[in-house]
Amino acid sequence: MGNLKVTMTDVNGETKTFDDVEEGISLMELAKQHGVAGIMGDCGGGCACATCHVYVNEDWFEKVGEPDDIEFAMLDMVADVMKDNSRLGCQIKMSPDLDGIEVTVAPASSY
Numbered sequence: 001m002g003n004l005k006v007t008m009t010d011v012n013g014e015t016k017t018f019d020d021v022e023e024g025i026s027l028m029e030l031a032k033q034h035g036v037a038g039i040m041g042d043c044g045g046g047c048a049c050a051t052c053h054v055y056v057n058e059d060w061f062e063k064v065g066e067p068d069d070i071e072f073a074m075l076d077m078v079a080d081v082m083k084d085n086s087r088l089g090c091q092i093k094m095s096p097d098l099d100g101i102e103v104t105v106a107p108a109s110s111y
């Protein structure tokens with residue numbers, strides 16, 4: 001058990017806050033552990049499926065940073081639902097810097 005805080009709004013608009021999040025866990029893993037709707041994590045965190053797509057709250061996006069080229073290419077596959085603040089949840093690992101982060105689960109792509 002950690003002590004970092006994450007707030008997630010699932011694909012149905014339901015918001016949950018987790019305040020015992022461990023350092024090092026990815027947002028995809030956290031969402032899977034808690035059954036957050038809309039996060040599938042099909043590829044197991046390999047940056048190869050985009051079923052962990054989240055929108056990072058504007059206030060946090062700068063801290064999280066832009067996706068790298070591989071992640072961007074994956075997000076580009078779901079470009080119909082991609083936004084400027086899109087990231088793959090499996091590529092965001094919790095650290096004290098991200099304590100309090102807020103994200104919203106993106107809807108499934110229609111591609």
Ligand code: FES
Pocket residue numbers: 028040041042043044045046047048049050051052074088089090091
């Ligand atoms: S779990 Fe597949 S890209 Fe994140």
